[in-house]
Amino acid sequence: MNRADRIKNGVCPQLAAEEKPVISGTLLSDKTGQAHIIELIGVNKSFGDIRVMQDITFYIRSNEFLTLLGPSGCGKTTTLRILGGFEQPDSGTVTFEGRDLLVIPAHQRELNTVFQRYALFPHLNVEENVAFGLQIKKIPPPEIKQRVSQMLRLVKLDGYETRSIDQLSGGQMQRVAIARALVNLPKVLLLDEPLGALDLKMRKEMQIELKQMQRELGITFVYVTHDQEEALTMSDSVIVMSEGIIQQIGSPLDIYNEPRNAFVADFIGESNIISGCMREDFRVRIGDKWFPCVDRRKADEEVDVVIRPEDIELVAPADHLINGRVASTTFKGVHYEMIVEAYGLEWQVHSTDHKAEGSDVGLNFGADDIHIMVKSAFSPENNNSEKIKSCKQREEGGE
Numbered sequence: 475m476n477r478a479d480r481i482k483n484g485v486c487p488q489l490a491a492e493e494k495p496v497i498s499g500t501l502l503s504d505k506t507g508q509a510h511i512i513e514l515i516g517v518n519k520s521f522g523d524i525r526v527m528q529d530i531t532f533y534i535r536s537n538e539f540l541t542l543l544g545p546s547g548c549g550k551t552t553t554l555r556i557l558g559g560f561e562q563p564d565s566g567t568v569t570f571e572g573r574d575l576l577v578i579p580a581h582q583r584e585l586n587t588v589f590q591r592y593a594l595f596p597h598l599n600v601e602e603n604v605a606f607g608l609q610i611k612k613i614p615p616p617e618i619k620q621r622v623s624q625m626l627r628l629v630k631l632d633g634y635e636t637r638s639i640d641q642l643s644g645g646q647m648q649r650v651a652i653a654r655a656l657v658n659l660p661k662v663l664l665l666d667e668p669l670g671a672l673d674l675k676m677r678k679e680m681q682i683e684l685k686q687m688q689r690e691l692g693i694t695f696v697y698v699t700h701d702q703e704e705a706l707t708m709s710d711s712v713i714v715m716s717e718g719i720i721q722q723i724g725s726p727l728d729i730y731n732e733p734r735n736a737f738v739a740d741f742i743g744e745s746n747i748i749s750g751c752m753r754e755d756f757r758v759r760i761g762d763k764w765f766p767c768v769d770r771r772k773a774d775e776e777v778d779v780v781i782r783p784e785d786i787e788l789v790a791p792a793d794h795l796i797n798g799r800v801a802s803t804t805f806k807g808v809h810y811e812m813i814v815e816a817y818g819l820e821w822q823v824h825s826t827d828h829k830a831e832g833s834d835v836g837l838n839f840g841a842d843d844i845h846i847m848v849k850s851a852f853s854p855e856n857n858n859s860e861k862i863k864s865c866k867q868r869e870e871g872g873e
């Protein structure tokens with residue numbers, strides 16, 4: 475199937491969601507009018523029996539901050555390594571500005587990579603590390619000096635030029651690695667969990683700085699992380715992956731507010747995922763009650779329903795509500811985290827109102843707070859939710 479056919483048939487989930495994809499010249503652009511700098515179409519990759527990438531199709535817009543997000547082992551690094559030229563796919567195409575990328579050797583690609591482990595030269599100082607690539611390219615020394623000092627200013631390391639690498643903190647080393655990659659002025663910067671080794675405070679600071687750098691330089695960033703908050707904070711687009719398969723592509727708001735299935739809902743933030751059934755458009759049954767919702771679906775379609783803990787209000791029990799009992803209450807600073815038992819399920823509720831353990835309560839939520847999702851391998855009845863949660867906990871604990 476060629477590219478146009480794939481797009482027409484909606485194989486590319488991003489384009490399927492858009493009304494009229496436009497093919498202009500060799501470069502594809504979409505309704506935002508922005509060109510696609512990179513396109514992957516039908517990429518497959520296996521290591522032995524493990525299918526690490528399964529029919530991966532997506533595009534990256536010029537100058538965007540795109541994040542590949544998913545639990546450890548879902549194929550994020552492999553995707554990045556294919557872009558960087560360190561790995562070849564078994565099948566599929568990858569284009570860069572409309573030309574076949576896979577035939578271009580790694581060192582000639584207009585991409586640079588920042589790895590999780592800093593990979594700096596320990597015997598060179600800060601300035602020499604950043605200058606190294608430019609010296610290899612035989613750039614005139616005055617230009618090297620000017621570009622290196624510009625990059626060190628950008629990563630807030632001016633004044634550290636002659637420091638040796640072993641006198642730097644983890645955060646500073648990663649800044650050197652970023653400066654060293656950016657000094658080549660690549661069109662695309664690939665970043666593989668670059669903040670993974672930093673402590674939480676430093677990570678948060680660097681997230682904001684990285685986003686600022688990306689905007690300032692107008693370079694396309696392809697960022698890999700397993701941290702959902704990081705992905706939501708920094709990205710223009712997020713691709714959620716699980717076991718080599720793309721689960722959803724969208725803006726951070728789309729992914730959070732309109733998760734496509736239970737995997738995405740569970741992986742991105744806290745959520746209550748319950749089996750439900752549509753009666754008709756805009757009406758869904760949860761347990762033995764009917765609720766108004768804002769989605770259209772076939773009558774009698776079995777669905778998954780997601781309700782975020784912060785969208786549930788605890789009120790007095792009433793006939794039209796789901797009624798239950800508060801099983802636990804934990805004070806979290808800004809809000810209380812409560813577990814309410816109802817319908818044999820444990821509902822997570824976040825609220826600034828305190829309800830004591832043992833109280834009988836009604837769960838109140840509006841049509842806008844109910845999100846309808848397709849049934850999938852991750853639906854509650856498949857017991858996969860625990861699996862996703864344990865993945866998430868493992869990631870949060872830093873493995």
Ligand SMILES: Nc1ncnc2c1ncn2[C@@H]1O[C@H](COP(=O)(O)OP(=O)(O)O)[C@@H](O)[C@H]1O
Pocket residue numbers: 521524526544545546547548549550551552553
């Ligand atoms: N060179 C390799 N040889 C064999 N298996 C590999 C190789 N690289 C990655 N894998 C396997 O492929 C899967 C995906 O790996 P990876 O892309 O690194 O995932 P992620 O970056 O999302 O954690 C994992 O099961 C990993 O063990």
Ligand SMILES: [Mg+2]
Pocket residue numbers: 547550551552
């Ligand atoms: Mg990885």
